[in-house]
Amino acid sequence: MDKSVLVLNNTYEAVHICSLRRAVVLVLKGVAVVEESTNVLIHSVNNQFQIPTVIRLLKYIYIPKKTIHLTRRNVLLRDKHICQYCGKEFATSDLTMDHIIPKASGGPTVWENVVTCCRRCNNRKGDKLPKEAGMKLIKKPEMPHKIIYLHIVRYIGRDMEKWKKYIFY
Ligand SMILES: [Zn+2]
Known part of the structure; x- marks a missing residue:
């Protein structure tokens, strides 16, 4: 029983990964129902x-959003060390944290306003807005909790055929 x-939350949103043993307990207790299973039978x-591969909780559980500190390191991790202007990957030492709306123009230091930026793009952008510098972001920056979580779940579930429809959307 090591699978x-x-x-899933009762809203079908992937919220957690647990051991098979724990999943069986949840189902037997009536806390969760089996959504997907294998053909192998288990006997109690x-x-x-x-054997379940996906279970769904019958009651909605509230998942508190973990705060991830906004640091240069975490911004680089969120953006996978890819400059959000030119789309190229760089070493940590060649990257900086760019304020989309520059600090000088009152741009706040929040997840939605900072992106990973290479030196070259940073020099080009300077204290301008991307539009003014003729630059475009490759994607809209977001707070990373959900992204990182899904990333981990997708990695663990990469070979799980039955998980796919719940975690890749
Ligand atoms: Zn760049």
Whole structure:
């Protein structure tokens, strides 16, 4: 019983990964239902059922959003060390954190206003708005909690055929 089971909230949103043992307990307790399973049967004292690969909680659980500190390092991690203007990957030492709306123009230091930027693009942009510098972001920056979480779930579930429709959308 060492297989991982994907846990969905009652809204079908992937929220957790647990052990098969834990998943079986949740189902037997009536806390969760099986959404996807394999053809292999498991037997308990009173029941026999197929090994679950995806279960869904019957009650909605509120997942508090973990705060990830806004630091240059975390911004670079969020953006996977890719300059958000030219789209190229660089070493940490060649990257900086750019304020999309420059600090000088009152741009705040928030996840939505900072991006990873290479030296060359940073020099080109200076204290201008991307538009003024004739530059474009490759994607809109967001707070990373959800992105990083999904990233991990997708990595763990990369070979799980039955998880796919819940984690790749
Ligand atoms: Zn660049």
